[in-house]
Amino acid sequence: MYKIAVFVSGRGSNLKAILNSIAKSKTKIEVVCVISDKIECSAFEIANKYKIPTYSVSQSENEFYVSYNEIISILKEFGTDLIVLAGFLKKIPDTLIDSFEKKIINIHPALLPSFGGKGMYGLNVHKAVFEKSAQVSGATIHFVDKIYDNGKIIAQESININGVNSPEEIAKKVLKIEHKLLPKIIFKFSENKVVEKNNRIYVF
Ligand code: GRF
Numbered sequence: 001m002y003k004i005a006v007f008v009s010g011r012g013s014n015l016k017a018i019l020n021s022i023a024k025s026k027t028k029i030e031v032v033c034v035i036s037d038k039i040e041c042s043a044f045e046i047a048n049k050y051k052i053p054t055y056s057v058s059q060s061e062n063e064f065y066v067s068y069n070e071i072i073s074i075l076k077e078f079g080t081d082l083i084v085l086a087g088f089l090k091k092i093p094d095t096l097i098d099s100f101e102k103k104i105i106n107i108h109p110a111l112l113p114s115f116g117g118k119g120m121y122g123l124n125v126h127k128a129v130f131e132k133s134a135q136v137s138g139a140t141i142h143f144v145d146k147i148y149d150n151g152k153i154i155a156q157e158s159i160n161i162n163g164v165n166s167p168e169e170i171a172k173k174v175l176k177i178e179h180k181l182l183p184k185i186i187f188k189f190s191e192n193k194v195v196e197k198n199n200r201i202y203v204f
Helices: 013-024 042-049 068-078 094-099 123-131 167-190
Strands: 002-008 029-036 054-058 082-085 104-108 136-143 153-160 194-197 200-203
Touching: 002 013, 002 068, 002 167, 013 029, 013 042, 013 167, 029 042, 029 068, 029 167, 042 054, 054 068, 068 094, 082 167, 104 167, 123 167, 136 167, 153 167, 153 200, 167 194
Parallel strands: 002 029, 002 082, 029 054, 082 104
Antiparallel strands: 104 136, 136 153, 194 200
């Protein structure tokens, strides 16, 4: 069984897309836990429906949150093969990145390396794309390193946005791509088909 942990911050539509794709396929992938920087969020409700354990994580441990050190132990106990950031808005601490080197991926709702970096999340990204009058946008899946949206790109899919009238319209179009691209790449990881060669990432 290939084991993934999914980090979320809110709605959880990407989490849902992952779970639906797993359910429909014969792939041996298990979502072992869902982790959020929130105490409550709709993504947790989705996890609960699937009886997937949830954890709220924070830099400072208190009665509601577990610490990142504890999360690292939990992820290791589950035997996590891949950590998927699916709409997780907080920066991942270096300790977690060091513990899961090249095993953390993120989905970004634009074509990196443009429209990324600190503050570039959610609708902010689509507003920036709209205001720049970019004619294409899309989704990027990349490895997570210690700098925001900086790790090597694994996969991208673009979409023509020259007729759109609002950032919200871009968000809708990009989200459709995300829901297909993220499960697809997770499946590729589970089949060992994501390979680094010549300083580039190849997905076979
Ligand atoms: C997605 O657009 C994701 O790319 C971005 O935040 C959004 C999360 O949506 N980082 P959801 O929680 O998966 O519905």
